[in-house]
């Protein structure tokens with residue numbers, strides 16, 4: 411059975427290829443995600459998950475193929491517009507928490523909101539709420555150097571959620587956490603995303619983590635395993651080139 415064209419995808423990519431210095435990491439990958447959907451990208455180490463997320467989020471420009479978010483052709487935006495899009499509409503949780511060492515935990519969590527011009531008091535309230543939800547409320551006034559890695563990662567997750575992005579890219583987000591804490595943090599992340607209509611693209615090599623997603627796409631050696639629905643290969647309306 412051929413799936414009908416799906417024009418509800420808020421983020422989609424068609425035939426993405428990317429190589430690092432001639433060494434291919436992605437080969438013709440097509441993918442789509444709807445608003446509020448939690449989509450897991452799975453596969454063994456080195457299969458191209460991070461590269462795919464970096465292409466989808468505009469951090470990398472694919473060698474071939476297209477990325478479209480909310481009608482905007484991300485791959486053809488000038489670098490500054492891609493940066494603005496990432497700042498205003500996307501969130502990123504990496505495997506390593508990258509916090510600003512000079513700022514306290516709440517200031518780190520509030521940073522995307524402050525950069526967008528949100529009033530300091532409002533941004534602080536939102537940041538502290540998310541720190542509480544992620545069980546690091548007591549660390550609000552502590553700088554990253556005074557925290558353990560698992561606490562820093564919870565703060566990075568709070569920072570991503572506090573900004574309520576359109577799409578949250580999460581690359582092995584629970585890797586630095588203790589095994590016992592992973593399920594709880596992932597549940598907080600996925601339930602927050604569902605209640606706020608945030609689309610999540612979740613890269614993981616852990617099958618258990620992937621079970622929390624609405625749908626899974628598997629990669630192997632830079633290619634999508636199994637066939638992509640027809641809607642992800644063709645039949646899309648062209649996206650515009652302005653942000």
Ligand SMILES: Nc1ncnc2c1ncn2[C@@H]1O[C@H](COP(=O)(O)OP(=O)(O)OP(=O)(O)O)[C@@H](O)[C@H]1O
Pocket residue numbers: 430433434435453454455456457458459460461462615
């Ligand atoms: N900056 C880089 N320079 C050169 N090669 C890279 C770079 N980043 C990734 N690669 C290579 O590209 C391929 C895909 O890597 P990628 O990190 O996207 O996979 P992954 O599935 O996310 O792996 P992991 O789970 O280990 O992060 C691998 O062969 C990797 O060695």
